[in-house]
Amino acid sequence: MQFKVGSTYLSQDLQSAYYICSNQQKRKKKHYQHGYAKLRSSRNLQRIIFFDYSKERKKMSKLKLLSIAALLFLCHTLADDTEETKHQHKKKSYLVHMDKSNIPASFEDDHTSWYSSSLKSVSESADIIYTYKNVIHGYSVRLTAEEAKSLEDKPGVLLIQEDVVYKLHTTRSPEFLGILNSDALLLPESATTSNVIIGVLDTGVWPESSSFDDKGLEPVPSGWKGECELSKTFNSSSCNRKLIGARFFSQGYEAAFGPIDETVESKSPRDDDGHGTHTSTTAGGSAVVGANLFGFAAGTARGMARHARLAAYKVCWRGGCISSDILAAMEKAIEDGVDILSLSLGGSLSDYFRDTVAIGAFAATAKGILVSCSAGNSGPSPESLSNVAPWITTVGAGTLDREFPSTVSLGNGKKFVGASLYNGKPLPGSLIPLVYARNASSASNGNLCLTGSLIPEKVKGKIVICDRGLSPRAEKGLVVREAGGVGVILSNTYTYGEELVADAHFIPSAAVGQTAGDEIKKYVSSDPNPTATIASGGTQLGVQPSPVVASFSSRGPNTITPEILKPDLIAPGVNILAAWTGNVGPTGLPEDTRRVDFNIISGTSMSCPHVSGLAALVKAAHPEWSPAAIRSALMTTAYSRYKNGKTIQDLATGNPSTPFCYGAGHVDPVSALDPGLVYDASVDNYVDFLCAIKYSSSMIKILTKQDYTCKADKEYSVANLNYPSFAVPFQTASGPNGGSTNASTVVKHTRTLKNVGSPASYKASVSQESDAVKIAVVPEVLDFGSSNEEKSYTVTFTASSMPSGTTSFAHLEWSDGKHVVGSPIVISWT
Numbered sequence: 001m002q003f004k005v006g007s008t009y010l011s012q013d014l015q016s017a018y019y020i021c022s023n024q025q026k027r028k029k030k031h032y033q034h035g036y037a038k039l040r041s042s043r044n045l046q047r048i049i050f051f052d053y054s055k056e057r058k059k060m061s062k063l064k065l066l067s068i069a070a071l072l073f074l075c076h077t078l079a080d081d082t083e084e085t086k087h088q089h090k091k092k093s094y095l096v097h098m099d100k101s102n103i104p105a106s107f108e109d110d111h112t113s114w115y116s117s118s119l120k121s122v123s124e125s126a127d128i129i130y131t132y133k134n135v136i137h138g139y140s141v142r143l144t145a146e147e148a149k150s151l152e153d154k155p156g157v158l159l160i161q162e163d164v165v166y167k168l169h170t171t172r173s174p175e176f177l178g179i180l181n182s183d184a185l186l187l188p189e190s191a192t193t194s195n196v197i198i199g200v201l202d203t204g205v206w207p208e209s210s211s212f213d214d215k216g217l218e219p220v221p222s223g224w225k226g227e228c229e230l231s232k233t234f235n236s237s238s239c240n241r242k243l244i245g246a247r248f249f250s251q252g253y254e255a256a257f258g259p260i261d262e263t264v265e266s267k268s269p270r271d272d273d274g275h276g277t278h279t280s281t282t283a284g285g286s287a288v289v290g291a292n293l294f295g296f297a298a299g300t301a302r303g304m305a306r307h308a309r310l311a312a313y314k315v316c317w318r319g320g321c322i323s324s325d326i327l328a329a330m331e332k333a334i335e336d337g338v339d340i341l342s343l344s345l346g347g348s349l350s351d352y353f354r355d356t357v358a359i360g361a362f363a364a365t366a367k368g369i370l371v372s373c374s375a376g377n378s379g380p381s382p383e384s385l386s387n388v389a390p391w392i393t394t395v396g397a398g399t400l401d402r403e404f405p406s407t408v409s410l411g412n413g414k415k416f417v418g419a420s421l422y423n424g425k426p427l428p429g430s431l432i433p434l435v436y437a438r439n440a441s442s443a444s445n446g447n448l449c450l451t452g453s454l455i456p457e458k459v460k461g462k463i464v465i466c467d468r469g470l471s472p473r474a475e476k477g478l479v480v481r482e483a484g485g486v487g488v489i490l491s492n493t494y495t496y497g498e499e500l501v502a503d504a505h506f507i508p509s510a511a512v513g514q515t516a517g518d519e520i521k522k523y524v525s526s527d528p529n530p531t532a533t534i535a536s537g538g539t540q541l542g543v544q545p546s547p548v549v550a551s552f553s554s555r556g557p558n559t560i561t562p563e564i565l566k567p568d569l570i571a572p573g574v575n576i577l578a579a580w581t582g583n584v585g586p587t588g589l590p591e592d593t594r595r596v597d598f599n600i601i602s603g604t605s606m607s608c609p610h611v612s613g614l615a616a617l618v619k620a621a622h623p624e625w626s627p628a629a630i631r632s633a634l635m636t637t638a639y640s641r642y643k644n645g646k647t648i649q650d651l652a653t654g655n656p657s658t659p660f661c662y663g664a665g666h667v668d669p670v671s672a673l674d675p676g677l678v679y680d681a682s683v684d685n686y687v688d689f690l691c692a693i694k695y696s697s698s699m700i701k702i703l704t705k706q707d708y709t710c711k712a713d714k715e716y717s718v719a720n721l722n723y724p725s726f727a728v729p730f731q732t733a734s735g736p737n738g739g740s741t742n743a744s745t746v747v748k749h750t751r752t753l754k755n756v757g758s759p760a761s762y763k764a765s766v767s768q769e770s771d772a773v774k775i776a777v778v779p780e781v782l783d784f785g786s787s788n789e790e791k792s793y794t795v796t797f798t799a800s801s802m803p804s805g806t807t808s809f810a811h812l813e814w815s816d817g818k819h820v821v822g823s824p825i826v827i828s829w830t
Contacts (some may be wrong), residue, residue: 093163100137102156122150130328135363140324165320166347169374169605194307196616199338202276204314207238211285211579214241226336231268245311252324274581281579283609284308294423297577304613323356330360342612344605346386353699358389365391370627372612374604375567376554380652384554388566397573397607398547404502405537406510418510419500431531433462449476460484474587477505491517497652499551504586549661551652556660563718565727567663573607614669628681633672635724636821638665659824676819677753679724692716719749726825733801752792755784760816768810774798802829
C-alpha cells in the first residue's frame with residue numbers, strides 16, 4: 001500500500017505513523033494553514049473534511065528515507081512545540097438551549113440581552129454566533145469545554161450541545177410518476193401550486209439555470225417575507241418569481257473552520273457544488289425542453305411542482321453543513337413563510353432532543369410546514385437510517401425505468417451490460433488487452449485504482465478493471481487514463497451488489513454489478529491474453545422491473561424508536577437528471593473542466609426533493625391539510641407491489657424487498673391527491689409520543705419550547721401515535737430458542753382515520769406472509785357520513801415468542817371500492 005503526501009509516497013508502515021502524527025497535528029491549527037478539499041463519493045454523495053497543513057506537508061515531503069521512529073519523534077517534537085498555545089485552540093461551537101420561562105423580569109422584553117448576560121458570566125471574550133426564537137430558545141457560541149460546562153450549570157440553561165457536521169446525502173421522473181400531464185392531477189396546477197413555497201436547505205443555487213425561469217408565473221405570494229441576499233457573486237436579478245428567496249448561513253461554519261476562501265467558494269447563496277441546484281430544481285424547477293447530459297436522458301426536464309416557488313437556504317460548504325447554520329436557516333425559513341422544507345442531508349442518529357434537524361423540524365411542523373428529509377445513503381446495511389423523528393417525512397430511494405447501458409464484450413464471446421454516461425470518442429471495434437488493476441499495481445489495495453496506484457507499463461493501451469470503494473467512481477477512470485489506460489470497467493463488490501449508477505467518465509467505461517464483475521475477473525485470471533471492448537448504448541427506456549430499491553438507500557429498523565417504521569416511503573433517486581451549477585463539471589472533480597447545464601446523479605438526496613415537490617402538489621390541492629395529513633396521503637397511497645403482484649425488488653440482493661427498505665412503498669402522486677382517508681396528527685399527539693418514550697419535562701421543552709409535564713394518571717403509548725404504518729416489536733422470551741411457544745403476548749395499536757372524501761363505508765382487510773402472529777382489526781367496518789368525520793379502530797397483535805432477530809411482514813388496507821388506504825406492518829422479535 002502506498003500513501004501520497006505531497007509528491008512523496010510512503011509505505012504502509014510509514015503511512016500508519018503519518019496518520020498518528022497528522023491526527024495529533026489537526027488540533028494545532030495555529031501552526032498550520034488549513035483548507036478544505038471535497039471528497040465526492042458518487043455512491044453516497046457525502047462531503048468529508050480533510051485538512052491540508054502546509055508546514056506539515058513541507059516536513060513530510062522530506063521523510064521518504066526516515067524511519068518510523070524518526071517520523072514519530074518529529075511528530076512528538078511538533079506536539080511539544082505547540083503545547084504552549086493549545087489553550088488558544090480548544091474552543092468549539094455549541095448550541096445553548098435556554099428555558100425562556102426562567103427569564104429574569106429585567107430581561108423579559110429583550111431575550112438577547114439575557115443570553116448575553118448569561119454568557120458573560122462564564123466568558124468575557126465569547127461572542128454569540130446566532131440567536132434563535134422559532135426553532136429553539138437559545139443561541140450558538142464558541143466556548144472552551146470548561147466554559148461550556150460552567151455555562152450548563154447556570155440558571156435558565158436547559159442543554160448545551162456541541163455543533164456537529166451534517167453531510168449531503170448525494171428528466172424522466174414526472175412521466176414515471178404519472179404527472180407529466182397536469183390534467184391527470186385533478187387540479188388547476190398553475191393557479192394553485194404557485195402559491196406553495198418550497199424551502200431547500202442545501203449548497204445554494206445557480207440562478208442562471210433555465211430551470212429557474214419564471215415565465216408565466218404570477219407575482220410573488222403576498223405573505224412571503226423572505227429576501228434575496230446580495231453579495232459580489234449574487235445580485236438582485238438573481239431572484240425572480242420562481243426563485244423568490246436566497247439566503248446563506250456561514251457563521252457557524254466559519255466559527256468552526258475559519259473564514260471562507262472566496263477565491264474558491266462563493267460566500268453567497270450561489271451554488272459552487274451543484275447539489276443544491278439539482279435538489280431545488282428536482283422539487284420545483286420550471287419545464288426546460290431539450291434538457292440532457294451529453295445527449296443522455298434527452299427530453300423535457302421539470303420539477304415535481306413546476307409552478308411552485310423556490311427559496312434557497314445555503315447551509316452546506318466545502319467542509320460540510322454545520323448544525324448551528326442549519327438551525328439558523330430553519331429559523332429564517334419559518335419566518336419567511338415557506339410551506340415545505342426539503343433537507344437532503346443528515347448526520348448520525350441521536351435522541352430527538354439532541355438532533356438539530358429533528359428540533360428544527362418540530363418547530364416547522366408546529367407552524368404547519370411539512371419537513372421532508374433524505375433517509376441516508378448507508379444501505380444496504382440494516383439500521384442505517386438518518387432523520388427518523390416521527391414528525392419528519394423520511395424518504396428512501398428507488399430506480400426509474402430508465403438506464404444508460406454500456407456493453408462489455410469479452411474475448412471469450414461473453415457480453416455483460418453495465419452503465420455509463422461517457423459520450424467521447426469510442427473504442428475501436430477490435431478487442432483490446434484487458435487487465436485487472438490488482439495485477440497492475442504494487443499496492444495492497446491496487447484493485448481500487450486509487451491515485452498513483454497503477455503501474456503505467458502494465459496499463460498502457462489496456463482496459464482496466466477497477467473495484468468500487470474508497471474513491472469517487474469517476475476518479476478511478478481518471479487514474480486509469482493518467483496511467484495510460486484506454487478504458488475502465490468499474491466492478492461492484494459485495495457492498496454494492498447489482499446496483500448500477502452511471503457516471504460521466506473521462507474514458508470509455510462500464511459500471512457492472514457484482515455478478516458480472518466477478519465473471520469478468522474470472523475470465524482475466526483464466527485467460528493468458530484476456531481482451532475486451534466497451535460500447536455505449538445511449539438511453540434505454542421502459543426498463544423492468546421498476547422501481548427497485550436502490551442498494552445505497554438506508555434501511556430500518558429505526559434504532560431510536562423501533563415502534564416507528566422508517567423510512568416512510570421511497571421515490572426516484574437513481575440516475576436523476578436536473579439542473580447543475582456552472583462552477584464545476586458533472587463529476588465534481590477538480591480535473592473535470594467540462595461544464596453542463598444539467599447533470600445526472602444519484603442518492604436519497606435526489607429522492608427527497610421528489611417527495612418535497614409532490615407534497616407541494618398535495619398542499620396546493622388541500623391547503624387546509626396538516627403536515628401529518630399530507631404525509632399520510634403520500635404513504636397510504638404508495639405501492640409496494642408491481643402490477644403482476646410481486647413485491648418491489650431490492651437491488652442489493654435481487655430478492656423481494658421489505659418495509660424496512662421501502663416503508664409504505666413507492667410514492668404514487670396521482671393517488672395521493674385523493675386518498676379517501678388520512679391519519680392526522682397534531683403537535684399535542686407528538687408531545688404524548690414524547691411522554692410515551694419517557695422524555696423529561698426539560699427534554700420536551702427543548703423540542704416544544706413549552707412547559708409540559710407528562711400526566712402521572714395518563715397512560716402513554718407509542719403504539720397510539722396516529723402513524724400511517726405499524727411497527728410491532730415483541731420481546732423474545734429468555735428460554736431456549738426464544739422460550740415456550742405456548743406463552744402468547746398481546747400488543748394493541750389504536751389509530752384514527754379522518755374522511756377527506758365523500759361519505760363512504762370502508763372495510764378492513766389484512767394480508768400477511770406468516771401465521772406466526774394473529775392480527776385482528778376492530779371494528780372491521782368504518783362508516784363515514786360526512787367530510788372530516790373521524791373514526792377510530794384498534795389492531796390487536798397476538799404472538800408467541802420467536803428467536804431474536806425474527807421478522808414478519810403484513811399489510812392492512814381500508815377500502816370503499818374506490819380508495820385503498822394502505823399501511824405496512826412490521827413485526828419483530830428482539
